[in-house]
Amino acid sequence: MRRPAKPGRLRQMLTRRTILLAGLQAGVIGTLGVQMRRIAVEQNQSFRLLAEENRVNIRLIPPVRGLVFDRLGKPLAYNEPNYKIDMVREQSGDPETVLRRLATIIPITEEDIASALEEMSKRRGFVPVTVAEDLDWEHIAAVSANAPALPGITPELGHYRIYPQADDFAHILGFVGPVSDYDLSQTDDDDPLLLIPRFQIGKNGIERRIEKPLRGKSGVKRIEVNSIGRVMRVLGREESQPGANVQLTIDNRLQRYAMERLGKESAAAVVMDVRNGDIVALASAPSFDPNKFVRGISTTDWNALNTDTYKPMLNKTVTGTYPPGSTFKMVTALAALKGGFVKPDDKVYCGGYLELHNRRFHCWRRGGHGKVDMHDSLKKSCDVYYYEVCQEVGIENISAMAKELGIGVEHELELPAVREGLAPTKDWKKRRRDADWVIGDTLNASIGQGFVLASPMQLAVMTARIASGTKISPRLVNAIDNRPHPVKGREPLDIDPEHLDVVRKGMYGVVNERGGTAGRSRIRKEGWDMAGKTGTSQVRFITKEERARGVIRNSDLPWERRDHALFVAYAPADNPRFSISVVVEHGGGGSSVAAPIAKDIMLEALELSEDMDYRSLPTDVRAGRERPDDKA
Template identity: 55%
Template sequence: MNRSPKDLDTSRRRIARRAVILGGLQLGGAGILGWRMRQMQVEQADAFRMLAEENRINMRLIAPPRGLIFDRNGIPLAENAQNYRIVIVREDAGDVDEAIEKLKKLIEIDPMDLERAHRELARRSPFVPVTLTDQRSWEDVALIAVNAPALPGITPDVGLTRNYPLAEDYAHIVGYVGPVSDYDLSRMDDDDPLLQIPKFQIGKTGVEQKYERRLRGKAGARQIEVNAAGRVMRELGRDDGVPGDSIQLTVESRLQNFVEARLGLNESASAVVMDPRNGDLLAVGNAPSFDPNRFVRGISVDGYQELTGNRYRPLGNKAVQGAYPPGSTFKMMVSLAALDAGLLKPEDRFYCGGHTQLGNRRFHCWKRGGHGWVDLEKSLEQSCDVYYYELAQRVGIDRIAATARRFGIGQQMDLPMSAVTAGVMPDRDWIRERYDQSWRVGDSLNAAIGQGYVLASPLQLAVMTSRIATGTRIEPRLVKMVGGVEQAPRGLEPLGFDENHLRVIRDGMHAVSNSARGTAYRSRIDADGRIMAGKTGTSQVRSVVVNNQDVPWEERDHALFVGYAPYDAPSVAVSVVVEHGGGGSSTAAPVARDILLYALYGTLPPLDSYPPEQRGDIETLQSSLTLRQDFRPGNRLSRA
């Protein structure tokens, strides 16, 4: 069909318009694209260059050396030791199982380590090194290096790991480190990126835990070049970060070692040794103890169950966590409360016929035949219970509690150790809030001899003894320096008690150890200038009085002793608790005497500091103690 010239002209004009529009759109698109290319290549070139560099260069954290821990004389208690380990890279090893079998022919490897390594190999990229075994000797490392051609993908490596050279001696004080866990992260308000490093070690208990941030230091970083697969090609730069602060404690290692050894002759015991002049804790002993090095890499299930299943509780820090009825060591508090309230004079006497009658109940004295007429000094010397039953009825529990708290009973001490207990110092308000009942006179009589609701730790008893000895509000101090900065003693101000009253109490404690009728006379110190003052205590764990030899161990009485020396110029105070040890005079007092003498002499005390009739037995005892002879790291124990 032929189209008219007019139709053809109209069609040509329409096509031309469309071509112009389409060309304009194409030109506009090309212009925008050119403008965007210019913007990216010229104006934004630096930004995109940086993004490309970040894809090529990674930053990786470097864990800094952990701060060291020393005793008061600079002996290392926690150090960073070289850790020789054997690692494997899966892509270089080829057949991993075959490579490991070759390795096992050269060195012995714990099957649990291999099991752990196989799990890591399955999770990690093939080019990431995985530890097969660590804590190896230099001989093992040399053996692997010599046989390197036959061990593809397996190489020796070296790093740092925590080591506790004095092991059991400081397990409960220094504590230990372990790999950070999800549980640790959930309870820590800490955004330190170091905590995200796999198997990064943090303090779990003791000083290691309480000073974690100071000991940890600041993270370093290294700049590494990686390829598209993420494999490290080379290191471009390094900043090693800031090492953690070192910490110096107040404890003295030779004394600490002696305390641990001496307590170890008992089944379960604890002791605290303190300088009453400035509050320095010189030793904090627990028996039995454990080796904290077992926890550094992660203790086995069997090993942990062995410790937790031990009825003597080696993991527990009994010296600060344990809360025991203080028994007769509490009688000084009752006496001071009566003196301070003006309800007692030192010469006042009460008659002890062997018991006190309260209603239809008898409260017995430990001496069933009674002590006769007793004044304050004699009541302490012979530990007469009836005297304190009478005082309790005069003074009342509220005054007794107020006095005891001023001496540290029922008060939580501010120390960097785990689970420090506050104990219990009850009064009328306490029993109303705790049990919704009223305080009874019988409760006061029980409290007056350190039984009933009253509970105290060996630490609190040592603080109490130090405050009696000096009349100051001294606070215990465990950390001497942090990062080279001295930590000042606390509580050097007067306690606020009449010095004459304190002197009467000290005279009574002197009689306990030095009067022929004193309960600790057999444990006296027979050396001029080192005379001991103290107080025995026996706390019942059963309501019925029985012969300790006739019941199982866990039902026997606890044995306690508190004391200080020298009597006329106190420089050392001690508290000892022997769990289920029987009598304080027969079990705890001899231990405390030996500890005080060692602290005063700075070495095994000479035999002539003991009563003549005991020197043969003491010589035998001293020879049986396993003591360190050299405190350089890594030295073995040897007989004294």
């Protein structure tokens, strides 16, 4: 049996326990005190900021996109207000429930709800997602009035892009559309605006090539929200910077006329001011309505554009490249004169063909032209003359002259997919075709066939350089935010002026002298005489058998096997103001199809020329205005 402890010993044991417990309690209390001091004093700023972030949201303010005008201040692209509803998932609690409440106030469908939920699932919780747009003010007022029952929902004011000229400027302006995953994968642009769902950027044309200046810079809005995400007040706001205004060199009146004149053809026309390189018309037909892309083009419309044989989505003026045919003969003529291989009055006999190595190279005129000099070779477009001359000139000299005149080089324009064409050389064929250059290649190239390719833009530049004697380069943008773009290429060509005069007189004869291939397209108004050159380029091979029984007429061939029709010109002949090139795909003859179109467009350009001088943008038309004065 255990004996009870003595009273003295018991008091001693209680005292030790009391002291131990008291020490432990003091240690815990001290540790808590130290931690509380660190939180309250040392980490006060950090926790205060965390708390601030829980009640303050920072939102981007998208900028208003810059406006686009023609050379006279006519609006070509502007913005209209778009009332929309955004939703932030992390502030809404149950997004689906909130969206169904919203559906009782504004017109949104089950498909819209499903689309919004899917979009929110792909984005971070704090990123606003647009769930409805293009609403009336009454809808916005109703949503605002029911804000307590719609957590995470915010009415916003956005903007729609409008293209008032529609089809006429589609290939120049392009269009805008929502940023896609593909767009993000193709750019290193870290602008946070690109992460905003449905934020629109340029997808084609000027809108794409001048995207950053047109886009502007975002602003920031700091708002205070309560525990359920309702906006209580705006704490601060830094306004966005609107995009820059862009003024083009295009005259909307001439552009509209050119598009109407091309009609239903698959064709292109370029009009260029030879004095400064201004592109005053850049027409590619058929075209499309860019407004359909802004809000999302329908599957039916998209399929129709993509299956159209005439390729309405293709900008034929700079992306389309074609054998230039006889419009290239000025290149060969100038190369021959520069090298001293021929004199202007040297004559060549044309019997309808040149036979070389048991192969016949035919002239377009079956019976031939008889004896012709350089002037007649241009006026009558004799092929055999160039077959004979080019054998001495050689492809290297022809190629070098083509590049001097703007063919085979990529011109700097604010448009996507600008092609450089092709001025072939022996080295090019070896590298690209793994084959040696043969004399037949030179004969074909001398008349703009074979491997030679040029865009309508390049043909207009070639003609402008011949007319002006300078290396003038094309210019599409006059100014960005009233800062003028420079004129390039006013230095003289590396060509003897006398040689240029020989070619100019030949081009004058094409239109204005008896026997010229474009005599029916002569401008009869005094002082407006036009100098030009017709061209017809083959897209199929004509066999010996077909030539023997008679070449099939273009009108009897399927459309895609017909010749291309081309014409280049400048006017007035004695004081050049404009150059023009017209290409009609599979149109047949250049003299019968392309030349009359070019004549009509040139006449319109000359009649409008007094109004084509530069004008500055109106000082009250600044980026940020939804819609400029349409009377400009």
